[in-house]
Amino acid sequence: MLLKENKMLGEKYYYFKHKSGLSVYVVPKKMSTSYAILATEYGAIDNKFKLSTDNEFTTVPDGIAHFLEHKLFECEGGIDAFELYAKTGADANAFTTNTNTAYIFSCTENFDKSLEVLLDFVTHPYFTESTVQKEQGIIGQEIKMYEDHPGSRLHKELLKALYEKNKVRIDVAGTIESIAEINADILYKCYNTFYNLNNMTLAVCGDIDPEIVERACDKMLKQAENITINRDYENDDEKPTVYKKRAVCKLDVAKPIFAIGIKDTNIPSEPNERAKKSYAMEILNEMLFSQSSKFHEELYNERLIFPDLSSGSEITKHYSYNVISSESPDPEKVYSRFVEYIEETKRNGLDKEEFELSKRTVYSSYIKSFDSTESIGENLIFNILDGADFLDALDIIDSITFDYVNDLLKEGFKEEYYAMSIVEPIGK
Amino acid sequence: MITKSIEISDNVYLRHIKTNKFKTNYISFDFIAPLERERAHLNSMLPLILMRATKKYPSQSEINKRLQCLYSGNISASVTAFGQYQCFGMKMNMLNDRFSKDVSITNGMVDLLCEMLFNPYLVNGAFDEKYTDDKKNDLIDTVESLKNSKGSYAIKRLKEEMCKNEVFSISKYGEIENIKKITKESLYNAYKEALSIYPIEIYAVGDMDIDAIASKLKQYFKSIKRNPIRVPEIELIKEAKEIKQVTEVEKINQARLVLGFRTGYDYKENKYHIVQLFNEILGGSPTSKLFLNVREKMSLCYSCRSIVNQKDGLMIISAGIEAKNREIAEKAIINQLEAIKNGNITEEEFSSAKKSIINGYISISDSASSEHAWSFYRSLCGINTTPQLESEKIKNTTIEQIKEFANRITLDTVYFLKGEEE
Structure with missing residues (x-):
């Protein structure tokens, strides 16, 4: 376990690479609220990829990283991860950006149990055609909500003007049409590629002993296979000048x-x-x-x-x-x-x-x-x-x-x- | 929690919430006024004009330079409506002095605040005309831009329709026609009056020399002739008579359904924990009845939540939906409320809602602004309590109490905002 400290700030963190492949950071902080964030380097821009064992690249529908984030909350047997957190008293959420997907919770008690919930549901995907269909309705309304949101529209359109090819142009939530193409098989394909623990990082901050975090990892995580992800961003010839004024x-x-x-x-x-x-x-x-x-x-x-x-x-x-x-x-x-x-x-x-x-x-x-x-x-x-x-x-x-x-x-x-x-x- | 209260002048209090948890200090200054249609626009303008220029710093860029020197100290105007109150003033956030290489940040920020409040930039005994016009325009822009955010706009419209004859329909910013009528003189009179007649609450959260701040403030208040008013109590409407329906059309993509209820809750009962617990079960979290049923099971919406407030006795439920699903969504929402009225709450739902509320209470001490809000708004209800005490009350609440409370709730107004072609 590595310790890094900044004396001027009065802050420090512990780092270790867990044997499962997950990178873990613990920032001790004397506060009542503890916070955990588990993130994968996978966002809206990662729509074309292959593993070193694959022959060809796979291209997936826009908005799938965000869709996957929603769907991971649903566990086998119809239980929702929110219900599991409700038992431990944690306040949970998740979000997807252009480059990352993150799962978070904050709590004032039962930190270890909440951390187990987090590590458990994110490592146990469960998708069926009917649950995917139901989510299309919910995310469809999320997309419509943002269509009425001036700040969000302004930003999205700006990126589409600045860039011709860069995948930052892709809307994180996708479109009603693109998410209609998503099915359970494609979700599993993305999951198995990007939710490999070697591609993920956990950070926790609060009045927490790093050993508690290590124990939870030992208990919940299996060693991940070592994989190499190739991502094709198709933007080699993006010009330095803007696409549209x-x-x-x-x-x-x-x-x-x-x-x-x-x-x-x-x-x-x-x-x-x-x-x-x-x-x-x-x-x-x-x-x-x-x-x-x-x-x-x-x-x-x-x-x-x-x-x-x-x-x-x-x-x-x-x-x-x-x-x-x-x-x-x-x-x-x-x-x-x-x-x-x-x-x-x-x-x-x-x-x-x-x-x-x-x-x-x-x-x-x-x-x-x-x-x-x-x-x-x-x-x-x-x-x-x-x-x-x-x-x-x-x-x-x-x-x-x-x-x-x-x-x-x-x-x-x-x-x-x-x-x-x-x-x-x-x-x- | 408040560690020290110092009386600065007649009905002017400085409250210290001492903590060394933070790398920053937080100071707020609030006038406590009655929320009135004839005054709201003047009051909400005051922080804006006072922050625009002072005798010592007669332009915005000089004020901002000063703030940069103070390690980018932050000062913002604030105005909130809370029941029959309109609270307005300034909030400041600054780096703790231990991170300063030269100046005393907290002292500097308090001086600047006093400079704004007591030494405003004046021309011939009134505010500057150009500055007044600028700030009038800013305020009008703020009011006009409220419609940019459709979710909160729909809630605002519901309140205006539902509470036509009540104080809750009054905009905390005031109305555009009234803002237009403000003059540099009328604003100056409002300023003089505010310093004289409104109760004032100053909060300081963090690690600082509170006695030094108190004596500085006392010095300034010496020259102010105080004649504080009492903000009168109001009578709440406890029960809706008949259901009002309002439908409006705008050029929007997603329809908004907002339901306004009378809860019959009066803050004097001092049982707000029951209201919060009820709300958590109905629509306050991702395991609430609204979220699990209307969103997750029926797939009708992305956002669907309920909001309560300790002072106005209202409950508001809002959802963003497809216009064609209006009836089915409304019915689904009402069904969830009915379930609670029938005592249909599982032990599991109940205990998770309790945990969630307690989690929220315990987190209060981790944020200076939450610490302030907790004490400030409760003190306006005459309640002095701690998150720990309230947590104990939550633990002892029964399903029967939630059911009893739910049965007092009546639907008053349904507001529906939809797109043109639907």
């Missing part, structure tokens, strides 16, 4: 909502370099677009944005982009102001004092994330799944220089990398 959809909203996306295909292959770029983007976003920025103040004073600009970047090994969004009576005007502002800032250079203050903001928001067992567990696991170590972040943030951020601005912000998604009111 605009994506517009209409919904019953009060005023237009926009998101400007900045595509980035210059993704560092080394995980710590990716993490560094990600924190540096946060600093740059804070400098350029936060409420203290000149740009924000000007747009606000001219009532071109409401209420605030929000910005955020996402960097994974598969895709990377930055988003600036808000509501506006005139998104096109905001877009042209954005282009001008960036060019002007590139010419004049960034401000060193603003850099220091913005770095402080990123430092602070990182430390703040240690106030809940849930956010610790999530940050740890998603960093690990992307290859980085969240306890190293303070050093990484510290190592970011003014010149590094200036270069990000100069190289990453060019008009051919920008696209804008707009949700317009119906009737406009």
Whole structure:
């Protein structure tokens, strides 16, 4: 068992590779709530794959990772995993992203029993044609709910404008049509490929002894076969420039909502370099677009944005982009102001004092994330799944220089990398 | 839980919830006003205008620079409606001083809060005209954008229809026509009045020098002439007379079915744990009757849940469905309530609901904002209790008590929001 500690933060974790193949992290934290997250490196983008023993690649319907996440909760004999958690008193959930699927619970007692429930149901799939059919109705309503959700539509359409081939274009929940193609056989095929314990990680955080976690693993998990998964992302020839400059959809909203996306295909292959770029983007976003920025103040004073600009970047090994969004009576005007502002800032250079203050903001928001067992567990696991170590972040943030951020601005912000998604009111 | 209460001025209290669990500190400042149609818009505007500029920091960017210096201290305007109350003010979240390399973060944040509350940016004895107009527009935008989220919009519409003559239909932000009428002078008068007449509750959660904060606040309040009002009690409608039906059409993909009930529960009974336990069994969790039957068995929806509140005596059930399934969904929902009225609760359902509620209570101490909310809202009901005490009450609750409570519930209004072509 390996111990890693960050004295400045006052946080540490234990790591071990369980003999079943599962990677396990335990973060001791004196809180009443304990949190566990079991994740597999399998998300919406993994729709074409083969094992080294297969001859050909299998392509599966869009939305299947998310569908599988729903279906795993149903255990043999018609019992629902939620009912098992109900007995131990845990609060459980699950979610699927473009790159991962995660099963979580939090509890204030019976941690060991809840952990057994988690390890048990995720390793025991049970699908039949009738249960699959029933789920198609439920997920169909989930898809429809998100169709009415402006933020979700805005984001999905933005990704489809930024990328031509990258599978981040695929809707996590799929479509009514694509999920209609799902059957029990395909679900088993995906399950047997991606839910191999060697492809999975468990993180727990709370007032917990690592040995309790190890015992639960010993009890519930069988050794997984060593497999090699080949994934075909079919995006080798994704261009650095955007696929479409605009994506517009209409919904019953009060005023237009926009998101400007900045595509980035210059993704560092080394995980710590990716993490560094990600924190540096946060600093740059804070400098350029936060409420203290000149740009924000000007747009606000001219009532071109409401209420605030929000910005955020996402960097994974598969895709990377930055988003600036808000509501506006005139998104096109905001877009042209954005282009001008960036060019002007590139010419004049960034401000060193603003850099220091913005770095402080990123430092602070990182430390703040240690106030809940849930956010610790999530940050740890998603960093690990992307290859980085969240306890190293303070050093990484510290190592970011003014010149590094200036270069990000100069190289990453060019008009051919920008696209804008707009949700317009119906009737406009 | 509250470890110290200090009287700052007449009906102004500072409550400390001391804990060293967190790397952050949390401070909230709330005016406790009656929720009134003639005042709601002014009150909800006040935090916005006060945070816009101060004497010392006369622009937004100067305030934000100051916040960045304080390690990105966070301050946000807040307004909530709770029964007959409209609570409004600011909430702050900041890094603990031990992570600062130079400034004292907590002191700096308290100073900034006081600066906003007591030294606002004024022009000729009123707020700045441009700032007032900006914030009016912001507030109007906020109200207009409420319809972007269809689930909560449908619930808001149900309350407006169901509680037409009650305080619960009043928007916590106020109405657009009234917001438009706000002037820099009327807003300034509302500000002066708020500092004088509303009870004020300040909460500080975390590890900080509470006496120093208290003396700072006392200093500022010295110059305020306090004349606090009492927010009057209201009479709740305990039982629905007849069922109102409201159907509306919007350009949406998924229909929304919302049912509004009268529970007959009055907070003065001080038995909110029974209401919460009942709600957990009916539609508060993934093992609730609504989730297991209407969603899992009948496959009618993705979301279907019930919500209760300790102050208004209402229960609301909402579901996102196909419009053509409206009747079958409504019937299925009512059937689940009927099952509880008939005492149709298994021992297993009952014990898991208890565990789930207790789990929620025990987790309160892991979040500063939950600690605050627990004490704050209960104190507005005149209740002083701890999660541990409430957990004991949950353990001792019987199925018979849940059944008895369920039988007081009557359906008042059914609101249905559907797409155009259906």
